[in-house]
Each structure stands twice: as C-alpha cells, then as structure tokens.
C-alpha cells in the first residue's frame with residue numbers, strides 16, 4: 011500500500027514537473043529571445059552640414075564659384091546645387107562675396123537675382139567680368155538692371171507649365187541625345203498648379219535653348235564680349251532636390267523600368283557647361299576604374315520560399331564574375347500576411363554571407379503601409395517589438411525605428427561578421443522619417459525609391475525628413491530595373507539593356523532588383539542580361555559600390571599647377587577606404603605618379619587604393 015502510494019506520488023510529481031517545464035518553455039518562447047541578437051545603439055543625428063560657405067571653401071582656380079545670393083535671413087540654401095555639382099564631380103566653392111567669386115572663370119548665381127541682390131557698381135562688375143571672358147550660369151534673374159547682360163526683355167511667372175523641350179544646338183546640351191532627355195516633364199497635369207517657373211521673352215542677340223509649353227524660353231544663352239551667360243527660368247530646387255526627395259508633382263513619365271532622366275538633365279547641363287568653358291578641366295568621375303557605368307545587382311528575399319532560389323542566383327552571378335546584395339525580410343512574427351520564416355532561413359543566409367554575397371535589411375513585416383508608420387521611440391528591440399500586419403496596408407505595434415533597428419539586430423546577431431548598413435523598404439514605400447531612422451540606427455545606405463520616381467539615375471545623399479534643408483548621412487541608390495512589372499523580367503531583358511546603355515552614356519548607375527521567389531525563369535534572364543553587358547559597364551553588388559560612392563562623395567581634392575607648364579598636381583584626402591577613384595581630364599595624360607594608372611584613352615587617371623583618412627599627392631603630366 012505504502013509503495014503504491016509512493017509510486018503514485020512520484021508519477022504526480024513527474025506530471026507536475028512536465029507541465030511546469032512545458033509552461034516555462036512556452037512562456038520562455040514569448041518573452042526571452044531564443045536567438046542571439048546584437049544591440050543596435052541609438053545614435054544622435056549628426057547635423058554635419060551647417061554652413062555651406064565653410065563646408066565648401068575656395069581652394070584652387072579651377073573651382074566653379076557659387077555666389078549664394080539669398081539674403082542671410084532666407085532659408086533658401088544651395089543644397090540643390092551642392093547635390094548637382096558633387097554628384098557630377100565638378101569642383102566648386104560657395105561664397106557670398108562677389109569679388110571673390112569673380113576671381114574664378116566660371117560663376118553660378120544661386121538661387122536668384124532680384125533688385126536687392128546687387129548694387130549698381132556690382133552689376134557693372136559682373137558685366138565687365140563677362141565681357142572680359144567670364145562665364146555665368148544663373149537661374150531666375152528678375153532684375154531689370156541685368157536684362158541686357160542676360161538677354162531678355164521680360165519674363166512671365168506661372169505655376170502652370172508642365173513640360174519643357176530643349177531646342178537648337180549648344181555645347182551645354184552635348185549629353186542630351188535621347189528623346190527622354192530632349193523633352194522633360196515638370197509635373198503632372200492632374201495638379202492645377204505646380205512650382206513657379208519664369209518664361210523669358212528674349213531680347214536681341216540671345217538664343218533660347220529650351221522652351222516651356224507656352225513658347226517662352228526656359229533656358230537662354232547670351233554672348234557678351236568674350237564671355238557668355240546662361241539663364242534658367244526655373245530653380246534646381248524644383249527640378250533636382252524636389253525630385254530626389256520625391257516631393258515632385260509626379261513629374262515622372264514611368265514608375266520603373268524606363269529611362270527617366272528628368273532631374274539628371276540639369277546635372278548633365280552643368281557638367282557640359284563646366285567641360286565647355288573651364289579650359290583645362292578635370293572632374294572626379296562618377297564611376298570607378300574608368301568604367302562608363304556599373305550594374306548593381308540585388309535581390310529581395312521576402313517570402314518563405316524565396317531563400318532556396320537565392321543559391322541559383324549566386325551560381326549564375328559567379329559564372330559572370332559578379333555578386334549581389336540580398337535584402338532579407340526578417341519575419342519573426344505570424345500575421346495576416348504570412349507566417350514567420352526568419353528562423354528557417356538562417357542556414358541559407360549564413361551560406362550566402364560565407365560565399366561572398368552581401369546582405370541588407372528588407373524590414374520585418376514588409377508592410378505596404380510602412381510609409382505611414384510613426385517613427386517610434388528608438389528603443390524598439392527584439393525583446394519588446396511585436397509588429398503585426400493586419401491587412402493590405404495596415405499594421406499594429408509597428409514603427410519605422412522598429413522595422414529598421416530590430417531587423418539589423420537579428421541579422422547582425424545571427425550571421426557571422428554581418429554589419430547591416432543597407433536597407434530597402436517593403437513595396438518600396440518610404441516614410442519621411444526613414445533617413446533619420448536609418449542614420450540613427452547605424453545604417454549608411456538605402457535603396458527604397460525607383461530611379462524613375464525620383465527622376466535620378468545617380469546616387470545621392472537623402473535629405474533628412476525627405477525635406478530640403480539638410481542632408482542625412484544616408485546615400486540613396488534608386489532601383490532602375492525590377493522583375494515584377496508585366497510581362498515579367500524574362501521578357502524585358504532587351505528593354506533593361508537599353509536603359510542601362512542610356513545611363514552609361516551619362517556615366518550614371520543602374521540598380522537591378524530581382525525577387526528570389528523563383529529562379530527557373532529569372533536566373534537565366536539575369537544571366538542573359540549579364541552576358542550582354544558591354545565590357546566597359548561594370549557589375550557589382552550594391553554594398554561595395556555604395557561604399558565606393560560614399561568615399562567618393564566625402565573625398566576632398568585640389569588640382570593646382572605643377573612646376574612645369576604641362577604639369578598639374580592632384581592632391582586628395584580620403585575619409586573612407588576606397589579603391590578605383592577615377593579622375594577625368596580634358597587633355598590626354600602622358601604620365602602619372604604615385605601608383606596611379608591611366609585608362610586606355612589616356613583621359614582618365616585611376617588612383618591607387620586608399621585607406622581611412624589618407625592623403626596623397628599625384629603628379630600628372632598632360633599632353634598637348
């Protein structure tokens with residue numbers, strides 16, 4: 011009896027122990043991360059770019075002088091012009107001093123010229139400068155006192171001009187060879203009004219280079235003495251920065267997969283203006299290693315069955331000596347859209363990383379409503395962040411910080427040597443707080459816009475809050491070609507190739523996005539595209555090119571006369587490690603020092619590899 015009672019007692023104890031253990035394990039699953047994570051510190055916003063005149067000082071004669079004409083009390087800053095000139099690799103400085111500006115051969119007046127900008131004697135100084143062989147590029151000249159210099163009789167302000175076409179021939183239009191470049195859209199007619207433009211009516215001698223749809227001149231040029239002026243009837247603020255912040259009035263003609271250079275044409279005009287009039291010019295090329303363009307390869311991995319096919323893409327890319335960046339959805343919750351699948355993917359992710367692919371974050375719940383999410387607190391962590399998609403574009407418990415930070419925490423904690431710095435939003439939906447959330451969470455790069463939508467095929471610094479005042483530290487690499495638009499990527503390879511060639515003509519970049527949900531059709535299509543790429547168009551994963559672009563953007567350089575008349579000295583100073591930096595010269599180069607090499611056409615100098623914070627001096631001998 012006693013033994014029987016004893017054994018029942020033991021059985022009961024065992025049952026209780028099992029129940030407790032099971033309950034503990036279940037609770038444990040909900041409250042304690044079963045997986046290793048890596049804490050993401052919350053950083054302050056850097057506010058690096060405070061005073062443009064001290065950020066871009068006068069250093070050498072070849073620099074374009076940007077005369078910042080806005081009164082001190084105005085909030086209008088030269089950021090649009092900074093974007094344009096930096097992206098094009100054109101040397102420039104910013105000043106408020108007309109006398110200092112006129113010591114240089116090329117002068118840009120920004121953002122406008124009205125009756126208060128210049129005193130009479132300054133206007134005279136400016137005119138004399140042009141008569142003596144100076145070149146001025148201005149926008150929105152309103153002041154009657156300079157009508158004769160700029161060659162207009164009057165101007166008509168309007169907010170109802172939706173198109174613009176380039177007309178005639180001029181060296182500043184030398185890059186505008188395609189129909190999509192000869193005509194651009196300023197905004198969609200579904201808006202009753204867009205931004206202000208000023209249509210000029212020409213005076214004697216001036217020539218229209220672009221006309222608005224009402225026939226008034228949008229860009230005009232006037233020869234005065236030995237110099238020349240150009241005058242633009244709209245602001246780079248509206249056609250460059252507004253587009254890049256995606257605050258344009260839907261000026262794009264397509265959303266994706268087409269060539270849309272609506273913002274780029276203005277950058278290309280400034281580049282051509284510089285190359286035409288700066289004499290023996292040199293420019294920091296946009297592409298590395300003397301290439302014309304680079305195709306950046308990426309895959310979005312955002313479904314439970316999207317992981318295995320990744321390996322097929324790796325295989326075909328390896329065969330073409332290429333690699334790619336995989337943007338990973340780190341789905342660890344079940345919701346209305348899908349079950350959790352991050353845990354099952356780890357082995358493949360580690361294999362991808364170990365094999366030389368690079369990884370970025372593609373958020374956690376991949377919500378179509380991401381662009382409407384609140385920023386959040388910045389304290390979101392795997393232990394406390396429980397977002398859930400509720401339907402088509404609704405979610406609960408989700409924030410921008412949460413999607414950005416917790417996905418990084420998981421990837422960095424789970425994948426050896428992973429430091430996630432690249433982000434792509436689900437459905438390419440971009441909340442205005444994304445640059446801040448990324449910067450403060452230690453990211454460096456984003457690829458959440460399409461190139462067509464932002465009308466830009468060059469990477470750029472994304473302004474904070476997608477605004478106009480200040481750049482974040484995040485660089486944007488907009489998607490050029492994707493796989494989902496009907497009739498599907500496999501049938502659109504020739505179209506993709508044409509867009510890539512159009513961008514290569516401008517030395518712009520291309521971003522390819524192929525979802526890895528299947529590889530039987532898409533992998534051969536990608537292989538087909540890679541095989542047809544011309545030799546001088548490079549292939550790269552997104553991360554390595556982005557690191558190049560960031561280092562290029564943060565490079566400081568000077569070009570000064572050498573000891574002999576045909577020699578120049580290039581001095582560079584890096585902030586980041588970088589390989590393949592290229593300078594383009596008007597005159598052919600016959601000799602370089604300092605470990606630099608020459609391209610086959612002798613116009614490009616490719617610099618040696620640099621480390622963090624390195625300076626180098628390179629002697630360059632020019633041919634006649």
Ligand SMILES: [Zn+2]
Nearest residue numbers: 310312436437
């Ligand atoms: Zn996606």
